[in-house]
Amino acid sequence: MQDGSFTSAPFSLSVDAMGGDNGPATVVAGLARFLKRNPDARVLLHGDKTQLEKQVAKRKIEDKVEIRHSDGVVKMKDKPSQVMRHGKGTSMWAAIEAVRDGEASVCVSCGNTGALMAVSMVRLRKAEGVNRPAIACLWPSLNKGGFNVMLDVGADIRADHEDLLTFALMGASYARNGMDIQRPRVGLLNVGTEEHKGRAELKIANDMIARAAPQGEFDYVGFIEGGDIPSKNVDVIVTDGFTGNVALKTGEGTANLIGQLLKEAFKKTPLSRIAALLAYTSLQRFRKRVDPRRVNGGVFLGLNGTVVKSHGSADATGVGSALYLAYQLGQSGFSDRLAARVAQATAVAIDETAKANSS
Amino acid sequence: MQDGSFTSAPFSLSVDAMGGDNGPATVVAGLARFLKRNPDARVLLHGDKTQLEKQVAKRKIEDKVEIRHSDGVVKMKDKPSQVMRHGKGTSMWAAIEAVRDGEASVCVSCGNTGALMAVSMVRLRKAEGVNRPAIACLWPSLNKGGFNVMLDVGADIRADHEDLLTFALMGASYARNGMDIQRPRVGLLNVGTEEHKGRAELKIANDMIARAAPQGEFDYVGFIEGGDIPSKNVDVIVTDGFTGNVALKTGEGTANLIGQLLKEAFKKTPLSRIAALLAYTSLQRFRKRVDPRRVNGGVFLGLNGTVVKSHGSADATGVGSALYLAYQLGQSGFSDRLAARVAQATAVAIDETAKANSS
Incomplete structure (x- = not known):
């Protein structure tokens, strides 16, 4: 279904060129890369x-x-609540509005995440059956495609069991439409894989997600641990926004640490500097595989329309990746499919859980 | 204060030789390494x-x-509650008992973490002023000493603001006595560094820890993010057991992923295999720096006595590291110092917070 049959919008993408730390020149450079391909x-x-x-x-x-x-331009330091009230006339607002009006399939911005989420919530509104929208990120993994999906990484304070169920459905739909995984394996992040472990809402969500799996056309692998996030055991990692945000930044921090230590190891002696030269292509190959610019793009899920947030500090390569991800999601008709899926499956899972608890 | 003047116990360490996946031969091999040094x-x-x-x-x-x-031997699959009731006569129980009886300064075990914590709680009891003991781990970092401390990583479900304050005090004391950092910098893990971010208990803990810092003789750096865990910005990372456990395992998982990708990059072509040979010493230097065996040893804090948990799968090098860490803590009189510090500073911080709120 990559034939564009889902997209009736005249524009594939609506891009806010003014957000981001590097200004519009970088956004347009990324756009040129994207359009070439x-x-x-x-x-x-x-x-x-x-x-x-x-x-x-x-x-x-x-x-x-x-x-x-x-x-107008939304600045990185602007408060989301301010932008929500007075942001009309900014490029971010206009970029979202074009999706609302059906002019474009997907909105992309490098701007202020909080403001982007706030304006998206107000203008696009939450999709039916979604109480708490989420931000999904891609995580380098040992899976064939090279990435896993994790959500929510949006720093929302917490999520109850129904929110976690919705995240599972949205994450599975994202993996199917954005990454071409026909039957995604979904796991719920916890501190152990035994069923009795973790917080109360996790135990309830565990049951609900298991029940929703057949209808949602995904495989539920149950509880997973932090070590499974980059593993082959799972495609979609479901967690609350607090835990997801900490995990995401911990992973990035660890990768940075290792990169720095590796660099130091190769700089230590004259001989090691020669070795580094000879190992150059191997190291480049490695760098390319873990390049954070390749996984640029947090996707807002659970709204009437898809919004992709590119890293504020993204360079042209990073912006290009975010645009490509957005394009792919737009082409697959992701937003409409997601909404249908969530509305349907949430109802079934909640019904069944109620039945199971009353019997 | 490494002259042993604090330790009156006849034995430096009380070691459970039967826990762990690799059996007593590995524990004794690690012990021999430790004793040699x-x-x-x-x-x-x-x-x-x-x-x-x-x-x-x-x-x-x-x-x-x-x-x-x-x-008796406590098995990895034994339930903590069972061991607590029927574990008398096991090597784990006896190892803890020797610390309780003042025969040894510190207990070390590679066994079942849950059971070790449960028996430690029952036999050693919580120290005065401590409501929730914690497990602290070492994290490879860019700091001069090469490590940061993070607690709680014990998978406890949550921690309230007073628990987080206690963790800050205990973590600072651990950094001072176990890592020789005279004035540790303590940070509280959150999803942003702005004061208004995060859960309610984090905001209260933020104030309490700031007030306790002078008395506790540490510097409080405020909220930190996941990316700061391996950074130079902080020595001690305070968080609840759920978040800490997820972060720890995510960091380990990321390190494993990167190690594997690096290996693949060097195996790709005949030329890259030659490069790998030439880069051998550089890669070894790197490996040594991030070797998880060097950071082996979760320390149980907040009990009347110190217990060190070595990884179940630790080899002789890993066991040796855990024994050395335990020895160092025992020599510094860590347990007594910690107890005094926590009892004093908790009282002051709670008083001051109450005063601040009523004025």
Whole structure:
């Protein structure tokens, strides 16, 4: 279903060009990379018209991009609540609005995560059956595709059992549509794999997700531990936003530490510096495999429309990855499929759990 | 204060030789390594006398070890509650009992973590002012000493604000006595560094720990994120047992993933295999730095006596590291210092918080 039959929107993507630490030049450079590989895509670009026209002309992508001017810019330090109230007229707001109005399938921004989520919630609204939207990230893994999905990594304070069930359904749908895994294996993050371990809401969610698996067309592998996140045992990792955020940043921190120690080890002596030269291609191969820019793009799930958040500090390669991910999700009609799936399966799981508890 | 002036116990260590996946031969091999570097230490060894006598004779450490026979062995699959009730007569029980009776300063076991904590709680009892004991681990870091301390990693379901304060005090004391950091920097793990972020108990704990810092003789750096765990920004990371356990295992999982990908990168082509040979010493230097066996040893804090849990799958090097850590803590009189510190500082912090809230 990669034939675009799901997308009736005139634009594939609606891009906020002004967010991010590196300014619109980097966003447009990433866009040019993306368009080179996906020449059929059409993009709506929001931001300062003068700056954008210059950048778009420089990259020679005028025929594939429509620039729409907006005066305001959401800054990284702006408070989400402020942006929600006074953000109309910013490029971020306009980028989301285009998805709401059906002009584009997916919105992409490198801007302020909190503000992006707040405006998305207000303008796109939560999908039916979703109480708490989530942010899903990709995690390098030993699986064939090279990545696992984890959600929620959005730093939301907690999630109850029904939220965790919704995350399982949304995560499975994301893995199917964004990563082409027909029957994703879903695991629930806990401090042990035994059924009696963990918090109360985890035990209830464990039962509910198991019941929802056949209807949701995924395999439920039960509780998993932190060590399983990058493993072959699972495709989708479900957890609350607090734990997910800590795990994500711990993984990034560990990868950075190891990278730095590896560099130091190769710089220690003259001989090791020669060894590093000879090992250059091997090390490059390794670096490419764990390059965080390749996994750039947190996807907001559970709204009436898909929003992809690119890292604020993303370079052109990183922006390109986020745009490609967004494009793939838009092409698969992900948002509509997800909504249908969640509404259906949540109802069934809650019914069955109620039945099981009353019998 | 490494002159042993604090330890009046006749034995430096009380070791459960029967726990662990690799059996008593590995524990005794680790013990021999430890004694070679610390010839003044005297060790009480618990387990099957016949097996232990053979192993001890083989390693020629008879003059430094007293073997004490016990019939029972706690298995990895035994339920903590069962061991608590019927575990008398096991080597694990006897090893803890020797600390309770003042025969040894510190207990070390490779056995079942849950059972070890349960029996330790029952026999050693919680120290004054401690409501929830914690397990602290060492984490490879960019700090000069090479490690940070994180607690609780014990998979306890949650911790309230007073527990988190106690963890801060205990963690600081551990860093001072076990790692020789005179004024440890303590951080509280959260999903952002802004003061308004995170769960309610984290905000209260944030205030309480800040107030307790002068009395506890540590510096409080405030909220930190997952990426700071292996960083230079902090020495002690405070968190609840659920989050800490997930973070620890996520870090281990990420390190394993990277190790595997690095290996694959060097095996890809004939040329990369040659490069690997030439890079051998650099890679060995790197491996040594991130070797998990060097950080083996979870320390139980908040009991009347110190208990060190070595990894169940530890080899002789790993066991040796855990024994050395335990020895160092015993020599510094850690347990008594910790108890005094916690009782004092908790009282002050709670008083001051009450005053601040009522004024």
